[in-house]
Amino acid sequence: MNQDRWQRVKQLLDEAIAFDAAERPTFLAQACDGDAELRREVESLLASHEQAGTGFLNTPAANLKSAAVAPATTRAGRRIGVYQIGEQIGHGGMGEVYRAVRADGQYTKEVAVKLVRGGFDSVSVLERFRNERQILATLDHPNIARLLDGGTTDDGIPYLVMELIEGTRIDLYCDDHGLSVTERLQLFRQVCAAVQYAHQRLVIHRDIKPSNILVTQEGAPKLLDFGIAKILDPAGAGAETTLARPMTPEYASPEQILGEPITTASDVYSLGVVLYQLLTGRSPYSAETRSSHELARAVCESDPGRPSTVVLKPQPARGDDQPEPLTPEQVSRSREGSPAKLRRRLAGDIDNIVLMALRKEPQRRYSSVEQFGEDVRRHLEALPVTATKGSWRYRAGKFVQRHKVGMAATVIVLLAVLGGVAATVREARIASENQRKAEKRFNDVRKLANSLMFEIHDSIEGVPGTTAARRLIVQRSREYLDSLAQEATGDVSLQRELASAYEKLGNVQGDMYGSSLGDAAGALQSLQKALAMRQAIASANPHNVEDLVALARTYHETGRVQWFSLGGTKEGLQSLQQAVVTAESAVHIDSENISAVETLARGYQYLGDIQGGSGLRGGTADLHDALENHRKALPLLQRVADATPSDPEKTYLLSRATLGVGDDYVRTGDAALALKYYLRAEEILRPVAEKANNAVYGRGFAVCHTRIGDALLMIGRPAEALSHYRQEWQILQPLAAADAKDMVVQSTFTTSEGDIGHAMVEAGQVEQGKATLLRAMAKTTALAKAVGDSYSRALLASTAALVGEAFERGGDATTAQRYYAQALDLYLATASDDKADMEDAVNVVIMRNHLGGAHLKAGKAAAALEDYRKALAGEESLAASSPNNIETLYAQADTYAGLGDASVALARHSLSAAERFRRRVEARDWYTKSLSTWQRIPNPGHVSPNLFRVSNPREVARRLSECNLSLARAER
Structure with a gap:
């Protein structure tokens, strides 16, 4: 199909969609003017559109042609994976869904299996299908259809195994069950919660409409079809390059129609259209709109009528969804009983809430779906809403609505004068006192959680021997934080506090550079909770520098745990890249903000550590980029240290960044230049390490001597290297002795003993070095069993290799083979193709x-x-x-x-x-x-x-x- 032919098909398709189903044959007979092939192409695509809404709009014309002439196929009766395919229960422009049952004998469960339709298996369609599978794998919410399994058929077609939803589309469910406006709003809030959950995981749905929201028999809405969803990532932009943009025009936002960048505000708009339809029974735009072009123009240029006004007008027919016109009485009967009652129920707050979601400019809508849902909640509880400008009369009216019973009792008391005054006052005081006590208990828990993590823990963090006490603090703090998190919806201030506390908790659990408990998996869980909160807050406040800085720092900590403690995963690299992007945005907004500058510097440093490698944890071998990022970090951290000369933490960070530059020079082959940076890092940190009784700074100072020894070993000066390794050991020995449960200090101390043994062997003291390495090997083995993270396994592997070298240097090649084989097995267990390291x-x-x-x-x-x-x-x-x-x-x-x-x-x-x-x-x-x-x-x-x-x-x-x-x- 050439381009001109495709444009003609598109034009006729747009026009045919606007006609009722019964009128389309007549229209096509006239429009195609005897061209049977043209008519068949339009009718085929029209059928796909009717069945799925918009899926076909994602596909280039060449792919559509092959699909249009493809013979109809069915997978019913086939077995795909462990699932026996039953009857087809739905199909769309590019996908088809079958009822299926698990048939491997393990257990019986009905599921829905979704596959690409025959004839639509082009590269772009398969990629979009796989994208949907990946998106669904990240979403686990009670109001989102769950992904249970997935795979690829024998003929290479990807499939999804979904939770089987036996339900009715939300608008029909509301009408069939005669839900009142209040009940419809309550149901709608659950949909908002599902969409907000997806947004917090950086997923925009982009096709929210009633047919993609099914309500189960239990009354639970389920959000479906993430087939054209978009990850909030610049890399995804290219996927939208098609002849037509993926959307359903009736529910699309103006920016989708115009092809502008899509944000979460687009889903806010689509939800507004859905709510408008649930409340009024009609689209926000005139049903007389005949073509897609006219509908798109209305979406971009026309203001929808107030819901309270349009429900008093007759409603024209709307194709298959509504084949007959509806009177105001018919619309109101399933909502509030009469048109007048429905109008009064919608007037005011509901009008304002719906119309705010439907504003043409994305920045003038609700800043998030969460805020949209929160305004609905406030309306339901007779509280002032943000969509309505509040005068004293408005707020007083809300007070009366919230206290109808109390106000009625007051009128009775005033009329009767006598009786009940004292009782009423007393009850009010009791209620007020109970509320005050509940708020006090909540605030007490809030203060206690903060006190545990930011006062009590910090006061003992650097004190050797306090690991057991810190572990107990972590356990109690996590319990308090999880309790508070359940109450945090809508309270941004509390969410910020909780995110900070969860981040602190994660650092205490598994920061390999600090004094942590060595619990990397627990650390990642805590940090991901903090990250979800930070993302939601920053999304709602994209120009708030403090929120951007906080988000970037959480990305820092998450990425470091993912990379250094959990095995060099690509997710760790992506987290740290996102940290840099976020911090650069903050500095761009306010270049004089020292906190933002420090956060950006940390991002460059940590990203450089990953690209070049740091210690036993290697890198992605992007050495040029590593050196560039470390060099970017140095002047920024020097600026931060100069601005805060009394803060030892800033000096420590500057020293670590200097070490990073040295590491890069080692890996580019210039150990002599690296040695100069290592010596400079030791010089920077020495005053802080000697003055402060702090395990973190002490360990950092020891690492400086480690790196100096490493460089000296590389350039052939093992005796001098041995001297620095012994200084490393002397610094760490009292820290390790004081706190046997501090896994970070213990691993570093064990490494120091191995370093000494290694230098002895290189200096010719083979037997002494071998004995020292064997002691280190025993300690490292115990440490790896106790901790079990990737760092401790890497340490065990390197120690085994050095023991093997010592035996080989001593003339025992057979024993050396055994240790080399052990090291090889450990490295093979952690090396994999999907790791960036x-x-x-x-x-x-x-x-x-x-x-x-x-x-x-x-x-x-x-x-x-x-x-x-x-x-x-x-x-x-x-x-x-x-x-x-x-x-x-x-x-x-x-x-x-x-x-x-x-x-x-x-x-x-x-x-x-x-x-x-x-x-x-x-x-x-x-x-x-x-x-x-x-x-x-x-x-x-x-x-x-x-x-x-x-x-x-x-x-x-x-x-x-x-x-x-x-x-x-x-x-x-």
Whole structure:
């Protein structure tokens, strides 16, 4: 179908939609003027539109043509996954839904299975379908149809397994059950709660209409069909590039009609249209509107009539939904009894609430669905609403409505003068006193929760030996916070307090840089509660700098736990990227706000840590971006420290950012320059660490000595490195002894002992170093069992590898193999394709190289060759994704050298001269590749950036020379 043909089909489709079903054949016969193919195309798309509303509008013309001529298919009777497909219970423009039953014998459950319709399985449609599945996987709310399962059929078609909703669309349910206006509003509030829940998870529905809201027999509304929903993320913008925008025009907002950016305000508008229809029985725009173009123009330009006014007018027919005209009496009969009563019920607040949601300008509507629903609640409770400008008469009238019984009693008392005055006053006082006591209890709990986390906990956080007390505080605080959260709806001030408290709770549970309890999973749960609140608050106040700063900080903490404690997940990277975007918005609004500047600096620093790697937790190997972000953080943090010279926390942050720049230089191959930054970081933090009795600053100071030792080890100065590692141990030893339950301090202290053993081995004190490493290994094993997070497992793996190196240096290659194999298993367990962190994948290659070297020393050349070949296979994928990553290059150079060594060993044991010659040619080629790789590494170190033993270019050059001499002699 060419473009002109498609435009003609679109035009006729728009015009045909405006006609009643009975009138369409006559219209099409005249409009198509004998073109049978054109008429078939329009009728096919018209049928799809009637069945699903708007799904087809998402599809380019080429896809629509193939779908239009595709034969009708049914999946009834088939088995998909563990589900037996039954009859079709619905279908739309691109999808079809079947009743199904689980048939694997585990248990029996009826479900709804949704699939892409036959003929519509284009790449773009399948991608949109998968997007719906991903969105639904993030939503778990009683008023949203739940995703139970999902997968892909044998022929590659994705499917969703949904909760089976036996219900009626909301407008028909209200009319069939004769719900009053109050009951309709109460039902509508539940829908608002579902939409607000989706918004808090950054999902905009974009197609809210009665047919997508079903009400069950129990009276519970269920929001359906997220097929054209949008994640609040700039990356999703490209998905909207179609010939027609995805929407149902009758319920679409003006910005959807005009193709402008879509925000949560669009869903507010669509909900306003739904509420208008529930209350009045009609659309906000004239039913005489015949075409989609005219309807779109009305949405963008015409103001809807007041609900209280339009219910007094006859209502024209509206196609299949309403085939006959309705009189005002018919409309009001199922609502308030008579047109006059219905008009009075809608006049005032309800008029104002509905029309505020339907304002043309998004910024003039309710700022959130939550605020919309809250105004409905306030109206139901006879409280003043934000949609109505409040005069004293208005507020007094609301008071009378709220206290009808009390006001009637007052009139009786005034008329009778006698009797009941004292009793009435006394009851009022009792009620007032009870309310005062309830509010006091609520505020007492609120104060106690804040006191526990921000006063009592903070007073002991840095004091060694208080972990047990802090754990009890966390437990009690979580109970209080969860209780308060149930009462926080509509109270932004309380929501801010709760978000801060949950964030604090998360830091205490699992901040790997602070003094935490080592509970990463619990920390993430607390931080996600804080994040949901912060997102809702900031969404409602997009220009409030304080709210943006608070949201960015919560993203910081969430991302750090996801990345550093839970295994380098992509979600952690995304959280920290979002933190930077949010903080940049805050600084853009107010560049002089020091809190915003600090938050942006932290975002750059933490993002740089992830991109470059930090300590045992590796990075994404975006070293250029890591260095750029760390350099952005430094001047900002210096500005913050200068503005708050008496705050040791700011000095600590500046020191950590300086360490980050040093880490980047290590990974770009310049350990000597990194050493300068490490020494500077130690100099910055020393006055604070020596003065404050604080475990966090003490641990930070120890880490400075760790990094100095690491750099010295890389540039071949192990004796000096040993001195700094011993200073690290001396700082941490009293902290670890004072608090055996502080998992962060314990893990750092255990690392320090391993560092000392490692430096001893490198300095030639092999037996002493081995004994020290074995002690560290025992402690690390116990720590990994107690904590079980990714950091402790990484620590155990690296310690096992260093123990193996010590045994190999001492001449025991067999024992070394056992420790290398243990380290390899640990790294394999944590390395996966779906993680952004490359560190474990690199370490897998290094351990295979170590196993190969140990096998060679044990005389097992064939086994060594197999180890090196596996290492080579792993390196190829790493090199493809990050060809200039320094750690990968070290591993690659080592693998090539090892393959050369294995080939030489096999040549020595070969009885055939030709085989010996072939093996030495292989060895020459591998050594040449190794030297070529070493030339790509600036300033090659004595150990790799992750501190493992590697070959060195001088030794490889010597082996290549020997190999060439052997080949020359053989050729003579």
